[in-house]
Amino acid sequence: MSRYEAIVAVFGIIFGTASFVGVAIAIAWGVKGRKGVVTDGGAMARVDQRLERMEQAIDAMAVEMERVSEGQRFTTRLIAEQSGEKLKA
Structure with missing residues (x-):
């Protein structure tokens, strides 16, 4: 070698x-x-509770956003109808 x-x-x-x-x-x-x-079971229970509260808050925000968007659609429709009446006159 x-x-x-x-x-x-x-x-x-x-x-x-x-x-x-x-x-x-x-x-x-x-x-x-x-x-x-x-991790201990108590920590997991706290995480589950926190996630449940977050889910409820997100659902509440979604409902409020739907209400806002419905109001926006209504306002837009009113403005469009009023503009149409002004053009016809």
């Missing part, structure tokens, strides 16, 4: 080992991260 082949073999072993260790650390870190995300 020549000197260059030995250097390539040593670097291959070093990089292979470093890659294996890096992947093992990444997997261990990922498994640890999943276990740390567990």
